[in-house]
Amino acid sequence: MYSKSAFDATYWQQRYETGQTGWDAGAITPPLREYFTQLGPPDARRILVPGAGRAHEAEFLHRAGWPNVLVADLAPAALAALQARVPGFPADHLLLADFFDLTPAPPFDLIVEQTFFCALDPALRSAYARQCAHLLRPGGKLVGLLFDTEFTQPGPPFGGSRAEYEAYFAPYFDFVHFETATNSLLPRQGRELFICLEKK
Numbered sequence: 378m379y380s381k382s383a384f385d386a387t388y389w390q391q392r393y394e395t396g397q398t399g400w401d402a403g404a405i406t407p408p409l410r411e412y413f414t415q416l417g418p419p420d421a422r423r424i425l426v427p428g429a430g431r432a433h434e435a436e437f438l439h440r441a442g443w444p445n446v447l448v449a450d451l452a453p454a455a456l457a458a459l460q461a462r463v464p465g466f467p468a469d470h471l472l473l474a475d476f477f478d479l480t481p482a483p484p485f486d487l488i489v490e491q492t493f494f495c496a497l498d499p500a501l502r503s504a505y506a507r508q509c510a511h512l513l514r515p516g517g518k519l520v521g522l523l524f525d526t527e528f529t530q531p532g533p534p535f536g537g538s539r540a541e542y543e544a545y546f547a548p549y550f551d552f553v554h555f556e557t558a559t560n561s562l563l564p565r566q567g568r569e570l571f572i573c574l575e576k577k
């Protein structure tokens with residue numbers, strides 16, 4: 378179990394309403410675009426983008442023809458932004474929900490991480506790893522980016538290090554990739570890990 382943090386739905390909704398959304402790259406980031414592109418033709422895999430925000434990753438996958446892409450976010454404004462840009466995105470794949478309350482019914486094949494982990498209270502990090510494992514089928518993957526740097530300003534975002542993260546994920550996942558991303562956005566270059574973790 379985990380305890381709710383100060384960064385709740387009200388906090389995040391206000392960030393959207395006041396335009397304090399500096400995390401939003403405005404498009405899918407190059408590492409995830411490259412990863413998705415090499416997956417090959419779309420199939421029935423169930424893909425979850427938690428803490429999706431305006432959900433550029435989900436938009437990319439949807440436009441590429443992947444039919445089972447679900448997004449979850451606490452902030453109605455985040456989901457509304459995706460709906461406005463991509464009216465054909467299935468309404469029942471927009472989950473206004475707390476990631477920690479989601480259930481694997483049925484389990485997911487892939488979870489996409491993009492500036493969600495760093496937005497959480499660091500006290501929730503081991504719960505994040507456990508919940509990702511709970512939501513995935515055995516062999517399912519958690520893929521995305523984690524900051525490998527510390528921030529001087531109070532978070533979110535909260536930074537961290539590769540060694541710290543390894544301890545959270547090792548109980549549940551095999552590490553396929555866990556290294557500095559080579560194709561990050563310019564301001565994030567050398568400061569983020571590309572991860573591809575396979576559920577044991």
Ligand SMILES: C[S@@+](CC[C@H](N)C(=O)[O-])C[C@H]1O[C@@H](n2cnc3c(N)ncnc32)[C@H](O)[C@@H]1O
Nearest residue numbers: 389400428429430450451452475476491492496
């Ligand atoms: C830093 S933003 C990142 C958004 C998006 N992934 C991006 O890169 O643009 C973090 C997002 O996580 C959402 N969020 C925070 N805690 C959450 C939780 N427990 N469950 C679901 N969404 C959450 C916030 O509403 C916000 O949209």
